[in-house]
């Protein structure tokens with residue numbers, strides 16, 4: 380998971396210092412610190428994961444993401460959205476406002492509001508500070524510790540050179556079911572507040588559940604990090620039913636821009652094969 384290329388002694392000194400910092404910092408991470416941590420993660424993600432650079436896709440995911448973030452965020456974060464060039468279905472959030480959606484998920488969404496539901500959910504993990512709390516609670520060297528090493532600069536090059544294994548990292552593995560339920564709740568609210576039809580939230584879950592029956596390996600990562608799908612369909616459907624019908628009537632379900640992006644993604648070369656774990 381982590382490759383310390385510096386002498387072990389120096390690395391363990393770093394871990395000891397950072398463990399202290401982790402405990403000391405666990406009661407309060409300011410928004411500024413959260414953004415610094417997120418930026419550090421995002422820089423590593425950029426080097427370790429293939430990102431779709433097609434301008435149409437980049438501009439669309441940022442437009443849709445910001446449409447949702449601006450109604451959800453009360454801290455004035457600068458948000459960044461990216462499509463990971465992976466056929467695996469997944470999405471994840473990094474503290475401070477970095478949201479990643481896999482190409483496999485965008486391609487499976489049939490309408491704009493289904494993608495918006497997932498993006499709205501991931502935004503919820505950031506605005507509810509699940510991502511930063513998870514980092515604080517993480518005892519994983521390659522998770523919160525690494526970020527704090529970077530943030531506090533108390534660690535030397537051994538930690539700075541450590542790679543985050545995104546495939547197996549505990550940091551990105553999963554939130555609690557309670558966190559997931561809260562993010563779902565935010566996903567519904569964020570879509571409605573952004574003028575987007577919230578039915579896309581349970582619809583996307585349904586699409587992925589159906590895919591699990593026919594092509595389980597494609598959605599493994601999603602189900603590993605987003606448990607309890609049937610319950611979540613029930614909960615979000617109920618939540619939506621509590622809105623006055625008039626409030627939902629004219630919300631946006633789909634858009635030409637979304638369908639253009641889907642066609643563009645489907646026309647791009649296939650996603651690269653996943654990197655071996657730990658590389």
Ligand SMILES: [Zn+2]
Nearest residue numbers: 554559562605
């Ligand atoms: Zn989630």
